Amino acid sequence: MWLKRKIAPLIHWAAHVSGKSLEMIRATPGARVITYHAVGTSECGVRVFEQQIAFLKKHFDVVSLAVLSDNLASQHSDLRHQVAVTFDDGLRNNLTYAYPVLQRYSAPATIFVCPGLVDRECWLWNQEARARLRRMNPLALRKLADSLGRPGSNHLRIVDWMKKLPTRSRVHVEQVIRDATPYWTPRRAASISNDLMTWDELKSLDPKLITIGGHSTNHPILANCNSDELIHEVVDCGPLIEKRLRRPVRFFCYPNGDFNPVVTRFVEKNYRAATVTKPGIINGEVKLHQIPRLGSTETLPHFTWRLHRPTA
Secondary structure (H helix, E strand, O other): OHHHHHHHHHHHHHHHHHOHHHHHHHHOOOEEEEEEOOOOEOOEOHHHHHHHHHHHHHHOEEOOHHHHHHHHHHOOOOOOOEEEEEEEOOEHHHHHHHHHHHHHHOOOEEEEEOHHHHHHOOOOHHHHHHHHHHOOOHHHHHHHHHHOOOOOOOHHHHHHHHOOOOHHHHHHHHHHHHHHOOOOOOOHHHHHHHOEOOHHHHHOOOOOOEEEEEOOOOOOOHHHOOHHHHHHHHHOHHHHHHHHHOOOOOEEEOHHHOOOHHHHHHHHHHOOEEEOOOOOOEOOOOOOOOEOOEEOOOOHHHHHHHOOOOOO
């Protein structure tokens, strides 16, 4: 595994500079949807993001998710050279760092937001829980884990355990963590990575360039929700956004990529199409409410490699 991590970047670089990745992209039929979260952080720097958008504009037809999904539904359009850009969560850094690049390249994109979190001006629950747990001293973290039934020995394992809990239980654990970290405040770097856009900031995005989609009302794990919770998280999500922004919400993104047949039925009844986190290239057999995406990367060579090797 260590050797693979060392060698892989060299392979990606060689394939990119030699043109082999571009050759393989052209030989791999199907459209692509790209997933971004934070931009302007270690996850995806601004320079790298601009390089990736420039590459897409040069070698693909960058279209809105609406155009791509309509073409997918028609089963008559040529999807081979189409790509759509998406952002999960509605982070403020998307406005600060990504939006100017999208404007400069006239690259349309879809941003999936959680209206309940925007209303409360808070982070995604998993990001807040990780940040609070990470700042606890080892002894306090161990005592907290013991009080929760020892779900894990570090902040990552505890949050992974929380993702499997029913919504009410998870919300209770969130409060337990807050009570255990009463003096926690986010550091500047964490705020840049995790702060969400306000409604006014979302309104400032050009509707001709940016589509707003639903990402659930509060970003729970939808597969853990009961029917009443799904009504609020899925059915109510779009109208809550529409009420605030006065623009239609036709697309949905499953938080954490988790769904089941019940969740999908709710989404199918309320949204034109939906995206998942499962990697893949889009062809005519893809379901409209389970559109695969390709995750962003930290370098351009890895990005161009992933465009023809989705799971790499």
